[in-house]
Amino acid sequence: MGVSTEASRGRPDRQSSGALRVTAAELGRRLRDAIVSGQLVPNQRLIEADLAEEYGASRGNVRIALTELSSEGLIERVQNRGARVRAVSxxxxxxxxxxxxxxxxxxxxxxxxxxxxxxxxxxxxxxxxxxxxxxxxxxxxxxxxxxxxxxxxxxxxxxxxxxxxxxxxxxxxxxxxxxxxxxxxxxxxxxxxxxxxxxxxxxxxxxxxxxxxxxxxxxxxxxxxxxxxxx
Missing domain, CATH: 1.20.120.530 (GntR ligand-binding domain-like)
Known part of the structure; x- marks a missing residue:
C-alpha cells in the first residue's frame, strides 16, 4: 500500500500487474472507502509511487485523487513528507x-x-x-x-x-x-x-x-x- 514501512497495516488487495490502469475517480473512490472503513488509519502516510504500484494507477491519476481527497478533508499534505490520512479527534x-x-x-x-x-x-x-x-x-x-x-x-x-x-x-x-x-x-x-x-x-x-x-x-x-x- 502507499504507506511508509512504519505504517503498513490495513493493506487492501494488490491489483495484478496486468490490470488496466484505474482512473483518478476510481482511485479516489477506493482510497475514500479504505479511509472510511479503517483500512487506512489516521496519520498513515500515502506515498505516490507506492499507491501507483498498489492500485495500478498512473502517478498523474494518483496526484489527482490525492488532491480531491485533500479538498474533502480526508487527507492532508505535510511539508517535505507528502500526504497522510488526516487524523480527526x-x-x-x-x-x-x-x-x-x-x-x-x-x-x-x-x-x-x-x-x-x-x-x-x-x-x-x-x-x-x-x-x-x-x-x-x-x-x-x-x-x-x-x-x-x-x-x-x-x-x-x-x-x-x-x-x-x-x-x-x-x-x-x-x-x-x-x-x-x-x-x-x-x-x-x-x-x-x-x-x-x-x-x-x-x-x-x-x-x-x-x-x-x-x-x-x-x-x-x-x-x-x-x-x-x-x-
Missing part, C-alpha cells in the same frame, strides 16, 4: 457535526418551502425503504437510504453554498459516522428522527423540518462522543 468530529446541524437544518427548512409533489413522494418512498430496512435488520440498505435522504433534501433546498460546505464537513468526520452506523440498534434509534424530518418537509412545515434535522444531528453528535468515550 472525537471532539473535532462532534464540532463538525454540530456545524452540519446548523447548515442541514437550513436546507431542511428551505426544502420544506420548495418541495414539489413528485419530491414528496420520493421522500416518502425513501422513508418506507428505511423503515423496511430496520424491520429486516438490513444495515446496508438503511445506510444507503440515509445517504440518499440527506442528499435529496440538500438538492431540493437549492442551497449550493451549503451543499459544498456540508460535503467537506461530512468527509472530515466520516470515519466516526461509519463507526456509529455499525453500532447495534442505531438504525432503529435514528429512524424516527429521519421520519420526522421527512414529515416536516412533506407537510411543508419549515420550522418542523429544521427542528427535526437539528434534533437528528444533535443526536449524532452525542452518540459520537459517547461511542468514543466508551471505546
Amino acid at each position: 472525537a471532539d473535532e468530529a462532534v464540532e463538525i457535526t454540530e456545524v452540519r446541524g446548523a447548515l442541514e437544518s437550513l436546507c431542511a427548512s428551505k426544502a420544506a418551502e420548495r418541495v414539489s409533489a413528485t419530491e414528496i413522494e420520493q421522500l416518502r418512498e425513501i422513508g418506507r425503504r428505511m423503515s423496511k430496512a430496520v424491520e429486516h435488520n438490513d444495515r446496508e440498505a438503511y445506510s444507503a437510504g440515509n445517504k440518499e435522504l440527506h442528499a435529496l433534501i440538500i438538492q431540493i433546498s437549492g442551497q449550493q453554498v451549503a451543499a459544498e460546505t456540508i460535503k467537506r464537513l461530512r468527509g472530515q468526520a466520516v470515519r466516526y459516522q461509519y463507526r456509529l452506523a455499525q453500532k447495534p440498534g442505531r438504525p432503529a434509534e435514528s429512524l424516527p428522527q429521519h421520519l420526522a424530518i421527512i414529515e416536516g418537509i412533506c407537510s411543508r412545515d419549515a420550522n418542523a423540518a429544521a427542528n427535526a434535522m437539528q434534533a437528528h444531528l444533535n443526536s449524532v453528535a452525542v452518540e459520537i462522543k459517547a461511542t468514543e468515550t466508551s471505546a
Whole structure:
C-alpha cells in the first residue's frame, strides 16, 4: 500500500500487474472507502509511487485523487513528507457535526418551502425503504437510504453554498459516522428522527423540518462522543 514501512497495516488487495490502469475517480473512490472503513488509519502516510504500484494507477491519476481527497478533508499534505490520512479527534468530529446541524437544518427548512409533489413522494418512498430496512435488520440498505435522504433534501433546498460546505464537513468526520452506523440498534434509534424530518418537509412545515434535522444531528453528535468515550 502507499504507506511508509512504519505504517503498513490495513493493506487492501494488490491489483495484478496486468490490470488496466484505474482512473483518478476510481482511485479516489477506493482510497475514500479504505479511509472510511479503517483500512487506512489516521496519520498513515500515502506515498505516490507506492499507491501507483498498489492500485495500478498512473502517478498523474494518483496526484489527482490525492488532491480531491485533500479538498474533502480526508487527507492532508505535510511539508517535505507528502500526504497522510488526516487524523480527526472525537471532539473535532462532534464540532463538525454540530456545524452540519446548523447548515442541514437550513436546507431542511428551505426544502420544506420548495418541495414539489413528485419530491414528496420520493421522500416518502425513501422513508418506507428505511423503515423496511430496520424491520429486516438490513444495515446496508438503511445506510444507503440515509445517504440518499440527506442528499435529496440538500438538492431540493437549492442551497449550493451549503451543499459544498456540508460535503467537506461530512468527509472530515466520516470515519466516526461509519463507526456509529455499525453500532447495534442505531438504525432503529435514528429512524424516527429521519421520519420526522421527512414529515416536516412533506407537510411543508419549515420550522418542523429544521427542528427535526437539528434534533437528528444533535443526536449524532452525542452518540459520537459517547461511542468514543466508551471505546
